């Protein structure tokens with residue numbers, strides 16, 4: 001058994017779609033980034049890569065590469081899953097937290113779990129996604145961006 005953790009942060013930007021866990025969430029602003037800036041999927045990719053001792057998402061999918069411009073982060077998650085499969089590693093479970101002042105995440109969590117389960121080829125019951133605020137403290141509390149943290153156990 002091996003455990004990995006991942007953390008990611010993206011700033012809000014005007015004129016961008018807000019995509020979290022592969023779900024497009026209606027909101028006044030989206031997240032800035034080279035890819036679709038899916039902060040949750042990036043944290044999960046890093047947790048999986050970390051558990052497998054494969055470095056981090058920036059090494060595998062560099063944001064300096066035009067290949068990954070505006071890419072759907074679910075493609076990166078599926079690619080990460082393939083790297084683990086090549087090493088005969090299986091995902092046991094994932095627990096993740098989205099840290100945001102707004103919008104409300106709860107209504108979208110079941111679809112996020114469905115997307116992640118499909119991309120990793122695991123059951124929805126192996127994935128837990130939580131959302132919290134920072135009680136108006138810090139950059140998240142000032143509504144400047146969204147953070148996500150994830151841990152993954154693999155075998």
Ligand SMILES: [Zn+2]
Pocket residue numbers: 008009010033037038039042
């Ligand atoms: Zn990211």
